[in-house]
Amino acid sequence: MKLPGQEESDVSSAYENVPTGELDSGPGSRPSPSGSSDTDSRELGVTKDPLLFIQLNELMGWPKALEWRETGRWVLFEEKLEVGAGRWSAPHVPTVALPSLQKLRSLLAEGLVLLDCPARSLLELVEQVTGVESLSPELREHLQSLLLQRPQHLIQGTDTRLCWGSAHPREASHDEEAPLKEQRQNPLRKKLPPGAEVGAVLAGELGFLAQPLGAFVRLRDPVVLGPLTEVSLPSRFFCLLLGPPTLGRSYREMGRAVAILLSDPQFQWSARRASSLHDLLAALDAFLEEVTVLPPGRWDPTARISPPKCLPSQHKRLPLQMQEAKSPSAWRRARFEHRRGHLPHEPSPELQRTGRLFGGLVQDVRRKASWYPSDFLDALHPQCLSAVLYIYLATITNAITFGGLLGEATDGAQGVLESFLGTAVAGAAFCLMAGQPLTILSSTGPVLVFERLLFSFSRDYSLDYLPFRLWVGIWVATFCLVLVATEASVLVRYFTRFTEEGFCALISLIFIYDAVSKMLSLTYAYPIQRPGSPAYGCFCQYPDPGGNESQWTRTKPKDRDDILSMDLGLVNASLLPPPECARRGGHPRGPGCHTVPDIAFLSLLLFLTSFFFAVALKHVKTSRFFPSVVRKVLSDFSSVLAILLGCGLDAFLGLATPKLMVPKEFKPTLPGRGWLVSPFGANPWWLSVAAALPALLLSILIFMDQQITAVILNRAEYRLQKGAGFHLDLFCVAVLMLLTSALGLPWEQRLTGLMVFLLTGISVFLAPVLKFIPMPVLYGIFLYMGVAAISSIQFTKRVQLLLMPAKHQPDLLLLRHVPLSRVHLFTAIQLVCLGLLWIVKSTPAAIIFPIMLLGLVGVRKALEWVFSPQELLWLDELMPEKKSIPEKRLAPEYSFSASDSEDSDLMYQPKAPEINISVN
């Protein structure tokens, strides 16, 4: 069960969502001084302020060679110019000394504030700004020429080549207001969304000024201020802070303070709407009311704080007056929702019971029908091509791995070929019909486990497996239809994280156990030759011409190069290796003839290599090396690359390791069966009825597996717009069960695009290539899948807590609110449940394990007697830790992660949380 579409949504929504999301939730929370309809704009999202790019131009070189240089820029965070190194710093949380803000406030209070200034060019603006009485005419002219001077920008290309934006830094260019080539070509511009505006801050020390000069301008109509700004976008704000030289670079710091203020969504919102200086100062004071203070002795002011993974919800910045204006009950409810994100016992409309037979299915079809054409049109995007490639490779890797194991589990009754075909047929059909096409149908762990149990059951009782399986399939389809008819999908709301984690942990453990045990079984098949072990030696014995083996005569060597038969002076025998011996008509004799040396250790090496290589490649994504495109490819295709490496290593050494078994032609893996399974075969007639029992179990399993995946996919973080289709999905599964059972293909697959499954279908003809894949490599990948799955759940993190001394535990919110002993108790209960499931799975009663899984829901219900609702809220119902911080749940668009953004210096891409509760 993998959740696809993360890749796509990552990329496509990166630029649209960040700024709008920010400005969406930002304004309106603080009462607007000018009294505009801020509440409406927040609630209805009618007006969205454009994104503001802020840059600070600093006056350098006083007194000898004055020049403006851009030394800082802001969108969400701050980037500083490293003057010595000539590069932009990494984005970081802006910090400023408190006195700079206070000095700025007094400078603004005494200075010039122009709101809705009608200037239409830099020249007009400069004239307006320098039009204050205190300046003498000469000073004014000097100042104007200085302000019109072209500033230096450090423009950083995508290829990290740098160039200084201004070739003639000290040439005054009064009439040259057209954007420069560097400005237009600045790659930053492409990263800013359409409609973005600029706030330009100019600050510095100027010796000929007798007193400070401060000006804050809001332009009525934003205008491109010639070469003033790094990007040729229209400027909305212009701020000038000049004064006589003082100790410390105070004007620069004041300039940073203005820039930080403007980059604050609340202040910016107020500044856009301020009608007087008073409004502006009030906004500044409101900002000061909310700042956090770091004490000087415990914090190095030069340290840079990396952007936090999650930004605080702007809802927290609601002033108290507004909170009280709401009715108390509404407020309490909002608080509650705030904590919970959504109320778990108030199901979404998709999960409300209609009370009619197939009512849910009908509703699903109605709801989904309107989106059906868009499902295809949405795919006409170039990014979908790379998604298809990725999902295709993931699907066939999966099909190969599961096919290989299925072949072993069913003694070859099914194999890789069936795995491919089943994936392709069912996937494509589900893609066309299902309610939630983002679910990928593919073989999953629990079904594989069940299939193996069913096979060993039918072998133990000498049943004809495939017909028996057909009947199980027919019954499962029936049960699924019943579940659809009775709208059983509404039960999914009782599946909490407790259930999901139990399910996932069991499957992951089965994966890990199977991978290791299969690897170890290879060391029995290919024993290691210890010194003194009897399995030593083998030679080749030829029958003598008379056919009497026991009569030994001395033969001449056939030719002088035949060292094996010649050198030993043997009679009718040589030391030819067994295959060669057989080819020449001899018989290999001796206890060592059936042992192949070196295979056991080589298999172990291949197993470990593919496992560790897959793990390492997966982690490449978060490394600092290579461009992010390379890292992403390496990480996304880690399994494929690990398999390729394993095959390469195996081929290089050329030893006879066990390989994947694939049929040489396009026919069922089991010899002597057609594509259609006969419904009766050699089984007695009553078996078709008895098959209902395992079918019931399998139905439970499929229901849980499919629905848990859908629940996760439909969670709020993915911001899916088209609604869910739980009933429809289950209906599709029912139909597909019938189809795959009749064809004898593996059950239960999922989908994301017709393309992928068409490709998978074609891949059936990959057989000649697949036979070079060594089995130990597949075991290694299998182990990797299990380990990756079990590492991804919060349960594992809590188990790790058991081993950590309290003071070294990470600062999880969970641990801030629940006593450690209660956390450990919850973990212990989960461990016991898992242990019981494992025991059941290992006994002859294994086939009933789906019922035990369902039992987890009951155990979870019983836990409500043990834990307080508050504790369960933190322990169970929230999402895995990284998303569980409740303050952040209302604003998923704030979930930034800078590590991936290769070509966005200032913008952050929201990262969809990675959930992988079960194994693909």
Add this chain to the structure above:
Amino acid sequence: MKLPGQEESDVSSAYENVPTGELDSGPGSRPSPSGSSDTDSRELGVTKDPLLFIQLNELMGWPKALEWRETGRWVLFEEKLEVGAGRWSAPHVPTVALPSLQKLRSLLAEGLVLLDCPARSLLELVEQVTGVESLSPELREHLQSLLLQRPQHLIQGTDTRLCWGSAHPREASHDEEAPLKEQRQNPLRKKLPPGAEVGAVLAGELGFLAQPLGAFVRLRDPVVLGPLTEVSLPSRFFCLLLGPPTLGRSYREMGRAVAILLSDPQFQWSARRASSLHDLLAALDAFLEEVTVLPPGRWDPTARISPPKCLPSQHKRLPLQMQEAKSPSAWRRARFEHRRGHLPHEPSPELQRTGRLFGGLVQDVRRKASWYPSDFLDALHPQCLSAVLYIYLATITNAITFGGLLGEATDGAQGVLESFLGTAVAGAAFCLMAGQPLTILSSTGPVLVFERLLFSFSRDYSLDYLPFRLWVGIWVATFCLVLVATEASVLVRYFTRFTEEGFCALISLIFIYDAVSKMLSLTYAYPIQRPGSPAYGCFCQYPDPGGNESQWTRTKPKDRDDILSMDLGLVNASLLPPPECARRGGHPRGPGCHTVPDIAFLSLLLFLTSFFFAVALKHVKTSRFFPSVVRKVLSDFSSVLAILLGCGLDAFLGLATPKLMVPKEFKPTLPGRGWLVSPFGANPWWLSVAAALPALLLSILIFMDQQITAVILNRAEYRLQKGAGFHLDLFCVAVLMLLTSALGLPWEQRLTGLMVFLLTGISVFLAPVLKFIPMPVLYGIFLYMGVAAISSIQFTKRVQLLLMPAKHQPDLLLLRHVPLSRVHLFTAIQLVCLGLLWIVKSTPAAIIFPIMLLGLVGVRKALEWVFSPQELLWLDELMPEKKSIPEKRLAPEYSFSASDSEDSDLMYQPKAPEINISVN
């Protein structure tokens, strides 16, 4: 070359240094309002303020069940009570909202400030504090009883068991001022240094108060305030902040603000000396002048900032007025020293040339003689025992590894036994005589390389190795004496990091290359049997009774169980394994008789296992799992444990892997030589003169190796008090060279304690155990040493930068100040030098590579033409990155690391930087 003593200084100086260091550099930098002799106290360090432990008792439960509960505590950082979870949070940088500080200021301005209050008990204090006029008598009595109420403390034991400190939280205990049992037993008390004082802050909302009540008390004589505080230490400050309930928990936040102020060294210093309310408010304003502000929209105020690795130097907090008061030149000089820590071209007294023959040696002996007795007395500390164990194991691991390789390098002319003896004899002697006994003498990479080159040279020219080597040793001793006489050690100041890194990188690469090539050579010795390879099959051929091998007669099997000779129907032949065959008088015949299967892959597995296990164990130190004692042991003994694991795995499988060769008795490894090497042997007489040439090279090598280590050890970070003894050390080396050459023991070893080397001497008798160590395991450890050494140098970090896109590069100070292209150029030059060294090392001219190493000094000198002094300052002369932040160099005691401090919640242990430029 490992630098010992880090472990000891870590532990012993933890508590003494942190608080005093903090208070030492803290006060005095801000001008004292009361005008006391702050400059003197700073410069001379006469008065040191005691450490202040601050706790916040919060009034909870209004209006129903009022009780005080300790919800926060501070020493260097803040710990919060997690009320829900019932535990103390991890220490973090305290942050507070700006309005809380402002509200606190106005409350203090209006409230009661008692400086040098003479109260001698809690009762007296409470009476004084509540003696304000505004309170009615009933209110006063009510308040007094509330203030005397025993508060609840969460006391956290070292075993992480928790108990609530007050059994009767709501029982007023007017006369019960004796410290409680919980207070006395609080493990926190042991962690606070003697003389520590408490600052108690009481804050909360009290409904029956009509107006806020603020009181700040400084007690004239600190007094234990009964059960008020968590630890029963005398309180110096008492602050009460009560008021009517308001929105938000403003009094609690004001209480936190007071606590944060008091935990600030500057404010605390002023508060201790304030003589009026005005002084106190001035100190608060001075604090506000220096705070850093985090904007609300970009920072979640609930996020907790981990304590920074390094705290800002309090010298930076010098106000501008004071900076200017200094003479400009003094200020510039201070700024320069501030950047550089110490001036590199102004050598320390140890490195000043005297101009007399052996002048430096005489000075060293004089300087060191006074410390000689203390060198022994200092060792009478229980922590030295664990250090001895650690260094002993490290030394024998080293001796085994190097001995094994030396044995291979010299075809058994020397071996493990010699390695042990050499280490023991030279180590013990150096320990007794040398100037810097903290240097550990032991075999090092470059000398091993040289020894191998010398051996192949003498083999190629059919020289008698050991006598030749004796002469080389005699010459080296002579040269060393000349170097001592001419005080050549003063040259070490030309060894910058450039030289050190070139030296270290070469040695590390040799280690890595050797380990891998030796491992691969095993696959030639034990070939892998590919299908169709001719090396297949072997059987055992018996001579017939007549002794004529070529005549084959059929023999009866000797007994029915002898399957090997019976089952095959062979004549005079069986498939017995070769050793068994030889035992029974037969001859193994066939190409497969000399191949041992599975050994190659098993060796590879052992090699990889020991390497990765050693790496993983080394990293356990920084993991969150296990108590820190366990982690420290696992990490410190990673090599030993990895060797043990490798041996265990090898023994479990029981294959005939190649093992370490050790003589069975205590005699030289080479058969037929005595312990004393004859000075002439079979060599011509002129060879004793010609040996001067290789001796010159070896002298350079030893000089560089030994002096570079000493330079690093004597760097300021280690705060060694007894001074260096470069000349004396070199003299000792000269004497020891003579001794080891005459005995034919490996050269060049170092030391830390007689004990270790006595133990090492005794370990010579470990031989019966050592023969179980497989060689691939040693190669793995060898690889680990090389990789660990090369990872530890800044050069490697800069090479990694070459592979990183600019925007993903870490925020190194280096990169903030030097353009990336210049950094890359410097790295490239180092790479070229390394490449040249490698080429020289690989050609027949290899033996001159010590001269090339010396050439690095010249290259570094030439670099001054290519790079600006400013660039070289950042690139070369500073210490490796983590110590290079110049702001932090003046205050090494601020180098905290919380990860190791198992039993100190509030205190941090300064961590000595780990330097390991070469390989132990």
